[in-house]
Amino acid sequence: MAIRGHGRRSLESRHNFRTAMVFLSPWLVGMLGLWLLPTGLSLYFAFTDYTGAVWPPHWIGFDNFRAMFDGTDPDFMTTVGVTVWWVVFSVPSALVAGLLLAMLLNLKVRGIAFYRTIFFLPSLVPFVGSALLFLWLLNPQTGLVNQSLGWLHLYQPGWFSDPSWAKPGLLLQNIWASGATVLIFLAGLQEVPIDLYESASLDGAGSIARFWHITLPIITPTIYFNLILGMINSFQYFAQAFVVSTLATSASSAGGSPEVGGPVGSTLFFSLHIYDQAFQQGNVGYASALAWVLTLVVIVITLVLVRSSGKWVHYGA
Amino acid sequence: MARSSERPTALPKWAADARKARARAKRFRGGGRVARHAVLIALALPFVIPFYWLIISAFKTNADLTSLPPTFWPHPWTLGDLHDAVGISGFSDYVRNTAYITIFNVIATVVSSAIIAYPFARIRFRGREVLFAFVLITLILPPWTTLIPTYYLYKWIGWLGTLRPLTWPALTGNSFFIFLLRQFMMSIPFDLSDSARIDGCSEYRIFWHIIVPLVKPALATTALFTFLWTYNDFFNPLIFLNDPSNYTLSLGVYQFVMNHGVANVGAMMAYALILSIPPILLFFFAQRTMIRGVTMSGLKF
Numbered sequence: 001m002a003i004r005g006h007g008r009r010s011l012e013s014r015h016n017f018r019t020a021m022v023f024l025s026p027w028l029v030g031m032l033g034l035w036l037l038p039t040g041l042s043l044y045f046a047f048t049d050y051t052g053a054v055w056p057p058h059w060i061g062f063d064n065f066r067a068m069f070d071g072t073d074p075d076f077m078t079t080v081g082v083t084v085w086w087v088v089f090s091v092p093s094a095l096v097a098g099l100l101l102a103m104l105l106n107l108k109v110r111g112i113a114f115y116r117t118i119f120f121l122p123s124l125v126p127f128v129g130s131a132l133l134f135l136w137l138l139n140p141q142t143g144l145v146n147q148s149l150g151w152l153h154l155y156q157p158g159w160f161s162d163p164s165w166a167k168p169g170l171l172l173q174n175i176w177a178s179g180a181t182v183l184i185f186l187a188g189l190q191e192v193p194i195d196l197y198e199s200a201s202l203d204g205a206g207s208i209a210r211f212w213h214i215t216l217p218i219i220t221p222t223i224y225f226n227l228i229l230g231m232i233n234s235f236q237y238f239a240q241a242f243v244v245s246t247l248a249t250s251a252s253s254a255g256g257s258p259e260v261g262g263p264v265g266s267t268l269f270f271s272l273h274i275y276d277q278a279f280q281q282g283n284v285g286y287a288s289a290l291a292w293v294l295t296l297v298v299i300v301i302t303l304v305l306v307r308s309s310g311k312w313v314h315y316g317a
Numbered sequence: 318m319a320r321s322s323e324r325p326t327a328l329p330k331w332a333a334d335a336r337k338a339r340a341r342a343k344r345f346r347g348g349g350r351v352a353r354h355a356v357l358i359a360l361a362l363p364f365v366i367p368f369y370w371l372i373i374s375a376f377k378t379n380a381d382l383t384s385l386p387p388t389f390w391p392h393p394w395t396l397g398d399l400h401d402a403v404g405i406s407g408f409s410d411y412v413r414n415t416a417y418i419t420i421f422n423v424i425a426t427v428v429s430s431a432i433i434a435y436p437f438a439r440i441r442f443r444g445r446e447v448l449f450a451f452v453l454i455t456l457i458l459p460p461w462t463t464l465i466p467t468y469y470l471y472k473w474i475g476w477l478g479t480l481r482p483l484t485w486p487a488l489t490g491n492s493f494f495i496f497l498l499r500q501f502m503m504s505i506p507f508d509l510s511d512s513a514r515i516d517g518c519s520e521y522r523i524f525w526h527i528i529v530p531l532v533k534p535a536l537a538t539t540a541l542f543t544f545l546w547t548y549n550d551f552f553n554p555l556i557f558l559n560d561p562s563n564y565t566l567s568l569g570v571y572q573f574v575m576n577h578g579v580a581n582v583g584a585m586m587a588y589a590l591i592l593s594i595p596p597i598l599l600f601f602f603a604q605r606t607m608i609r610g611v612t613m614s615g616l617k618f
Contacts, residue, residue: 013441013442013443016440016441016442017442017443017444019436019440019442019520020436020440020442020445021442023432023433023435023436023440023520023524024433024436024448026429026432026433026488026489026490027429027433027452027489027490027495029489030486030488030489030490031451031455031489033470033489034463034467034486034489035451035455035463037466037470038462038463038464038465038466038467038470039462039463039466041466041469041470042462042463042465042466043462045465045466052469101360104356104357104360105357107353107357109350109353109354109357115357115361118361118364118365119361119364120600121364121368121597121600122364122367122368124593124596124597124600125368125371125589125592125593125596125597126548126549126551126567126592126593126596127549127551127567128551128567128568128570128571128589128592129371129570129588129589129590129592129593130589132570132574132585132586132588132589133367133370133371133586133589134367136370136374136582136585136586137367137370142382142383142385142387144366144370144387147385147386147387151386176363176364176367180611183608183611183612184611184612186612187612232457232459235459236459236460236461238552239551239552242551242555243551243571246575247571247574247575250575258575271461274461274465275556278465278468279468279556284465284469287465288462288465288466291459291461291462291464291465292462294459294461295458295459295461295462298458298459299457299458302457
């Protein structure tokens with residue numbers, strides 16, 4: 001398909017190119033101004049000590065990347081730990097809860113549409129709304145959850161004011177709002193042909209065997225899809241943790257300054273650390289370096305998952 | 318269901334046995350119906366109760382809210398919390414800004430994404446694969462790398478303090494919907510546009526008169542999810558809006574609680590309830606479009 005050439009064909013191809021560019025012109029502007037230019041700038045910032053004030057920024061080579069590991073940034077290891085904890089717990093819990101709920105919602109009982117709506121509704125509550133709701137539900141003294149636990153004579157955690165219970169609190173909120181994951185699983189389950197179950201039952205397969213040998217293999221594409229999406233999202237988990245941590249710490253410290261990722265850094269997710277460094281501490285260069293580390297980690301993990309998929313994801317029958 | 322019609326009318330013996338076995342199982346499961354409902358209700362409770370709590374907390378008096386043990390029914394019912402929530406300074410600004418940003422984004426994203434998806438799906442031109450690879454890259458890469466410099470770019474051209482950073486970028490299309498609409502447009506038979514082209518129809522007319530009417534369901538999905546995403550968005554307003562008169566509803570309630578502490582729980586819950594109404598209303602009106610969007614392309618909100 002040469003652009004230069006003779007005859008109708010090349011004229012047509014040049015004409016096509018011109019028409020396509022007319023259609024694409026808004027996208028090209030965005031691509032250059034909102035993607036290529038910022039990407040280039042951010043790569044440049046990552047090797048400077050830019051603070052957002054003095055231009056041009058001062059080139060410092062790999063110092064920003066070294067600062068992550070040599071203790072210059074005492075929070076780096078904390079934020080890595082918090083993020084790894086979150087990925088390890090939130091992704092599997094959402095997958096298992098999503099699949100279990102979807103299997104339940106796939107039962108044939110009267111009024112199942114009503115149940116489906118109930119499980120789905122919480123995911124429609126905007127982030128900030130559900131963050132406020134959980135701050136209230138998980139209030140250590142007057143919240144419904146601790147009151148109920150107290151009534152049952154069980155341990156009452158401090159939730160968002162206790163460093164060891166803040167992440168589990170966020171996990172509860174995350175599962176509560178996982179209606180979309182459930183819905184995707186439900187769509188996957190409805191693809192499983194009923195005949196397969198019937199013939200397996202005739203062969204004497206119990207319900208566990210049927211789940212293990214029929215349901216699970218057939219929905220591996222759905223699991224894979226939810227796994228990749230969940231993984232990418234959990235590495236970048238931001239809004240809920242930001243709202244909950246800053247509000248919980250500002251309330252408990254009574255007029256004190258809110259702590260991004262508090263209490264005591266227990267919810268300092270990687271993206272919160274980037275935000276804090278870039279927009280509150282003024283370490284723009286360092287924050288850009290952090291953003292690139294996050295990007296590279298997400299790319300590598302996605303590639304590993306994509307590579308591994310051939311081994312366990314079954315497409316089609 | 319349609320499958321049964323394909324079956325031969327005379328069943329072989331094993332199939333008849335199977336049918337009997339199934340009927341037996343169904344009878345046996347009749348007793349399990351109660352059990353099924355019990356399990357469903359038990360698991361639904363953790364999802365329903367927080368939602369119920371959100372609603373009733375918005376109608377409780379502050380004394381009622383902090384009374385121990387908590388009560389499951391407001392006593393007495395009050396509209397005071399809703400009144401407090403609506404009455405916070407700047408509320409009408411937040412409503413106006415949110416409406417403007419959301420409507421702008423919905424219209425701009427639908428129009429621009431459709432226009433941009435068209436050549437990727439229906440025109441053969443040099444460099445198409447390379448350019449489309451860029452759409453995919455922007456789709457996959459986390460937004461953090463571009464976010465920080467974008468903030469400074471907006472600062473340098475004087476956009477910070479205006480609503481432009483949250484509206485104008487929508488004119489350049491959204492990678493996700495460009496991708497989605499391209500898939501839809503590719504599934505339309507090419508004979509349709511080829512014959513129009515032979516009749517002397519221009520590419521613009523083909524786009525507008527043939528393709529757009531056929532991808533309306535996908536455009537509805539785009540509009541719906543752009544609405545939900547923009548309306549829910551906390552992240553971009555937090556970073557790009559620094560003037561309280563520009564705040565959106567989500568950012569406004571955050572600032573309100575930040576400034577006044579969690580003391581006025583009633584107003585906080587009333588605000589959260591008000592905030593949840595538009596997406597939930599939309600769900601009941603556009604349930605099928607929404608569920609199709611979630612299940613087909615994994616769109617979340």
